Amino acid sequence: MRKERGVLAVTGPAQPVGGGLFRAVRGRVLVVVTLSVVGALASVVPLVGIVELTRALWPATSGGAVDAGRAWAAAVGAALALVVAVAANLGAVLLAHLADSDLQLDLRRRIVQHLRALPLGWFDARSSGAVRKVAQNDVSAIHQLTAHALQDAVTTVVVPVVVLAYLFAVEWRMALACLALVLVALVLFAGVMRGSAEKYAQYDASLADLNAASVEYVHGIAVVRAFGQAGRSHRRFGEVATRFAAFYGQWSRETAGLMALLEVLTSPVVVLAVLGAVGTWLVTSGAASPLDVLPALLLGATVAAPLLTLGFSGQFLRSAVQARASLLAFLSTPVVPQPEAPVAADGHDVEVTDLSFSYEGEHEVLRDVALRCPAGTVTALVGASGSGKSTLARLLLRFYDPTAGAVVLGGADIRQLAPADLYRSVAFVLQDVQLLRTSIRDNIRLARPHADEEAVERAARLAHVHDRIQRLPRGYDSVVGEDAHLSGGEAQRLTIARALLADAPVLVLDEATAFADPDSEAAVQDALSSLAAGRTVVVIAHRLHTVVGADQLVVLDRGRVIEHGTHSELAVAGGLYQQMWERYAAEAPAPAPLAGPGVAR
Known part of the structure; x- marks a missing residue:
C-alpha cells in the first residue's frame, strides 16, 4: 500500500487476469482448424479421382489398353478420400460445437465472477438490459465464430486454392478462366460491400430505435389507452417502423442488382457454361484435348461457390466480431482493488476526511468533504439536487472509491476492509427498491440466508410489513412478481425488514420514502425509526421534515460542505439551510420525523 494525495492506495490488479477470450478452448480450436483443412483437402480428392479415373479408362473408348493400376489407384484413392473428408468434417463440426458449449460456459462463469468484482457503482450506471446483453x-453471438465461421473460412480459402493449383498443373488456360470468374466475383462482392460499415452502423441505430419503440409501445399500452392516447402512441411506433423499413428498403435496392449478378455468376450452371465455352474453343482449335478440359468442368464450380457462402454469413460474422469486442471490453473493466492484508474496524463511527470524487476524472462532484458521524447518531445530508448527497452516500458504501481523501469506519479506511466485513458492518436502503423474483422470506433474509422463521417475522413486524405479508396468498412463501404484488411503500418496508435482519451497526438511507404512497409513508417512517435505533445512521432526504430530529445536519452545495449543526441551530443561522427550510415549511406538511437517539419519536 502507498499514500498518494492523502489517498490510501490498495495494491492489487485493477483488471482480472484471464488471458484471451478463447483460453478455455484454444487447443480444440486449433484441432478444429486442422480437421477443417484436412476435410477441405480431402473433399477435392474424389473429384480429382474421377478425372484420373477417366484418364485411365479413356483409351478403352478407342480400343486401346486400359491402365488398370492407375484406374484402381484413382478409384480407391477417391473412396478413401471421401471417407476421410466425411470423418474430418464431422469431427470438426462435433468438436467445434462441443468447444462452443464449453466456451459459453467458461465465458458465463467469467462474466459472473467479473460482475462480483466490479464496483457497485458500475451497476448504478447501467440497466439490467446492459448486463443481459453481455x-x-x-455470448450467444460468439457461437457463430466457434461453431461455424472457422470451417467456413477454411473451406472458402483452402478449396479454391487447391483446385486452382491442380487446374494450373493440368491445363493453365482453363485455370485462368476459373480464376477470372473468381476475380469478377470478388469485384462484385466488393461493390456490394462498399460503404457497408456506415450502412451497418445506421442499421444498428435504426434497429435499436425500433426495439425501443416496440418496448415503449407494449409497456405503455395500458396507460395510453386509459388516457385516450392509443392513436398517438401507435403513430409514434408506426413512424419509427416506417423509417426503418424505408432505410432497409433503400439499402436493399442499392445492393440488389450487384447481389443478384453475383449469385448468378457463381451459380454452378453459369460457371459450367462459361468453362464449357472456353473448353470447347480450346478443343476445337486443337489447343487442348477433351481430357485436359475435363478437370475444370468438374471442379470449376467449387472455386467460386464458397465466396457466396461466406458473403451470406457476413452478417452473422459481423455480429460475432462485435460481441467479441463487447465481451473483451467488459472483461477488461477495472474491478474493485482488494487489500493485500485486510484489517478489522474498531467501532462503528464513520469519518470522511478531505474527500474528493469525480466520475470521469474531469468534473469533481465532491470537493474536500469532511464530516464525522459518531457511533449511534443520526447524520442527515441535505442540499439541492446535484449537490452530491447521493454520491457521498455511495462512497460510504464503496460503490466507488474517492479520487482523494478517505472514508474511515471504526478507524480503518474502508478500502482496507474485506468486502464481506464491510457489508456486514454497513447496510443500506436506497430509493431504488430491489427485490428478487423469489419468496418474500428469501427476500428478507438475503443478508442472512439461514435466519430462522422467528427472526424473519420479527424483522417484518418491526418494518410494519408483517400484516401485509400475511394477507398474501401464500404468506411468506409468496413469490415477488407472481403472487406477491407490492406497492412502492410496501416494497420499501420489505427492504427495511431485510436491513433489520442484517443487523448491521451502520446504516445508509438514501431518500428511503421517495416512492412510498401517502398512506404508507407514516408506516415507512416508523419502520425507519425502528431500523435506526442504536445504529450509526447517515440519511439523505429531500423531505426535510423527516430529518429535523437528526443529531446533526450536513448541508452540501455544489459538492462542498457549507454548513453543519442541528436543525434548531441551522434553521435560524441565516444560511442555505434556513432558506431551504422556510421554503419547504411553506409548501409541505410535517409528518413524524426520523429521530436520532435521545430524541422523542
Whole structure:
C-alpha cells in the first residue's frame, strides 16, 4: 500500500487476469482448424479421382489398353478420400460445437465472477438490459465464430486454392478462366460491400430505435389507452417502423442488382457454361484435348461457390466480431482493488476526511468533504439536487472509491476492509427498491440466508410489513412478481425488514420514502425509526421534515460542505439551510420525523 494525495492506495490488479477470450478452448480450436483443412483437402480428392479415373479408362473408348493400376489407384484413392473428408468434417463440426458449449460456459462463469468484482457503482450506471446483453446476447453471438465461421473460412480459402493449383498443373488456360470468374466475383462482392460499415452502423441505430419503440409501445399500452392516447402512441411506433423499413428498403435496392449478378455468376450452371465455352474453343482449335478440359468442368464450380457462402454469413460474422469486442471490453473493466492484508474496524463511527470524487476524472462532484458521524447518531445530508448527497452516500458504501481523501469506519479506511466485513458492518436502503423474483422470506433474509422463521417475522413486524405479508396468498412463501404484488411503500418496508435482519451497526438511507404512497409513508417512517435505533445512521432526504430530529445536519452545495449543526441551530443561522427550510415549511406538511437517539419519536 502507498499514500498518494492523502489517498490510501490498495495494491492489487485493477483488471482480472484471464488471458484471451478463447483460453478455455484454444487447443480444440486449433484441432478444429486442422480437421477443417484436412476435410477441405480431402473433399477435392474424389473429384480429382474421377478425372484420373477417366484418364485411365479413356483409351478403352478407342480400343486401346486400359491402365488398370492407375484406374484402381484413382478409384480407391477417391473412396478413401471421401471417407476421410466425411470423418474430418464431422469431427470438426462435433468438436467445434462441443468447444462452443464449453466456451459459453467458461465465458458465463467469467462474466459472473467479473460482475462480483466490479464496483457497485458500475451497476448504478447501467440497466439490467446492459448486463443481459453481455451475459446472454454477446455470448450467444460468439457461437457463430466457434461453431461455424472457422470451417467456413477454411473451406472458402483452402478449396479454391487447391483446385486452382491442380487446374494450373493440368491445363493453365482453363485455370485462368476459373480464376477470372473468381476475380469478377470478388469485384462484385466488393461493390456490394462498399460503404457497408456506415450502412451497418445506421442499421444498428435504426434497429435499436425500433426495439425501443416496440418496448415503449407494449409497456405503455395500458396507460395510453386509459388516457385516450392509443392513436398517438401507435403513430409514434408506426413512424419509427416506417423509417426503418424505408432505410432497409433503400439499402436493399442499392445492393440488389450487384447481389443478384453475383449469385448468378457463381451459380454452378453459369460457371459450367462459361468453362464449357472456353473448353470447347480450346478443343476445337486443337489447343487442348477433351481430357485436359475435363478437370475444370468438374471442379470449376467449387472455386467460386464458397465466396457466396461466406458473403451470406457476413452478417452473422459481423455480429460475432462485435460481441467479441463487447465481451473483451467488459472483461477488461477495472474491478474493485482488494487489500493485500485486510484489517478489522474498531467501532462503528464513520469519518470522511478531505474527500474528493469525480466520475470521469474531469468534473469533481465532491470537493474536500469532511464530516464525522459518531457511533449511534443520526447524520442527515441535505442540499439541492446535484449537490452530491447521493454520491457521498455511495462512497460510504464503496460503490466507488474517492479520487482523494478517505472514508474511515471504526478507524480503518474502508478500502482496507474485506468486502464481506464491510457489508456486514454497513447496510443500506436506497430509493431504488430491489427485490428478487423469489419468496418474500428469501427476500428478507438475503443478508442472512439461514435466519430462522422467528427472526424473519420479527424483522417484518418491526418494518410494519408483517400484516401485509400475511394477507398474501401464500404468506411468506409468496413469490415477488407472481403472487406477491407490492406497492412502492410496501416494497420499501420489505427492504427495511431485510436491513433489520442484517443487523448491521451502520446504516445508509438514501431518500428511503421517495416512492412510498401517502398512506404508507407514516408506516415507512416508523419502520425507519425502528431500523435506526442504536445504529450509526447517515440519511439523505429531500423531505426535510423527516430529518429535523437528526443529531446533526450536513448541508452540501455544489459538492462542498457549507454548513453543519442541528436543525434548531441551522434553521435560524441565516444560511442555505434556513432558506431551504422556510421554503419547504411553506409548501409541505410535517409528518413524524426520523429521530436520532435521545430524541422523542
